Amino acid sequence: MKMHLQIGEHIAFVTYETSFIKAFFERNYIVLPLNSGDSEISLNIKASYGDPFTNYNVEIKKGTNKLYYRRADYLIETTRDYKQATIHVHDEPALKHALMNFYSAFILHNNWGLLMHSSCVVEEGKAHIFTGRSGAGKSTAAQLSAPRVLLSDEATLVKITPECITVFNSPFRSELEVTGKEISTQLKSIQLLRQAVFNSRKQLKKSDAVLNLMDKVFYWVHGPEETKKIMTLLISLVDKVPVYELHFQKDDTFWELIS
Template identity: 55%
Template sequence: MHTLQLRIGEHLIQASGDLQNLMKMFKKNLLPTSVINEQPDLFIHIKDGYGVPFVDYSVDMVKEVNRISFRRADYLIEADSDYKNAYIYAYDDLALKHALINLYSSFIVSNNWGLLIHSSCVMDGGKAHIFAGESGAGKSTAAELSYPRELLSDEATLVKITADEITVYNSPFRSEMEMDEVSQLGSLASINILYQAPYNERVALRKSNGFILLMDKVFYWAHDAKETGKIIGLMKLLANRVPIYELHFQKNDTFWELIS
């Protein structure tokens, strides 16, 4: 049995597991922290040997009075309804990563803290800029072309949403690019919906249109009206406070001339 404390955004998570190879995934992708006299926000217990290799992204949910479960072919999550304590049963490291994204996304929505958005995010001049889009639109490409600007995420952007400020945290949920520990957070200055094109153009969207385009970019599995209401409220705050653009871009770094 191994135990590790982790910091994701503002949250302290205590994870335990009975197999070394699963704990290696935490150590590689999440920020370990030594915290004294601080109560974890979430306890996660990990076990392997569940299910079959990845089949598809379909997730079945069952909500009971005090429990909620999320089941995919390669993982099972069983959590208390307040998301203070959860068990993850995973087939392999990929299943564990996806289960963690599912669990943490549900945790922050349930607590009305913020969202995980399927996107990349780059720091420029002390401000954060999100790049979102359909599959293949160029989220990872935009992140790579933004070097040497600091990268806060390349797959799942961690966004704290309040009525006063929208803040992006360094996300441990990575696809390929490793975490940069230089910048841990930044104020969100723009959201850019990507379209690869033979030209560069940035077009401001109406708040309502931006809201609609972002809805399917959020990592979240709706399971009741109350939770859905929370996510809509968070999305409205985000769309009202942060400008959203269509960004048509060439496959080079010249699109930053439209942003900086």
């Protein structure tokens, strides 16, 4: 079986054999007609691989013409340009994380942008990212932001160009239903979350913003050139989009500081 999927601005041609893979894509991705045009990515998805999830550690090996990303529950075999890959997965969670791994590497390799560990909400036509350490409240902020359009609740697709920073609907989802499936929106701000008993917001210096965002990027480094690319993209991001430290209480009043 086969289908075309849209991820951000990219079209992926996918072949697969198992019904749970088809259901996963139809539930989470924008599925395009098979005559949608040329695809930039070709993926062959195979099931019945490995063991259940044990931890997030990913082993990376370099072959002559390929790269290999291995976790207990998935294996990615990709060409070095990330245009063609075979992905072996154990189950649906493994498929989601393998695709996050692959797509993050693809957009970084092509200097398109970054996949950031965050939620993203649209207010009056502009996108606002909520990020922070584990447990900081990314999903909580997203839930409290309803009925505003939600573009991501776990991993946000951020396109970075010299002209503009744009956020796209993300298929890499956690618990919340993402609305606005075909929306792309200009990014207006980034909030580094801190839960508190009252609301306050302070803009960070650009250098501090880059340091605080470095560990919020999904990536699996196999060489110093990737770290350099991430730093360059983050510098470009914070040059155009203000980053704030947001202390927020658990209701929607924090939007008074953002809007």
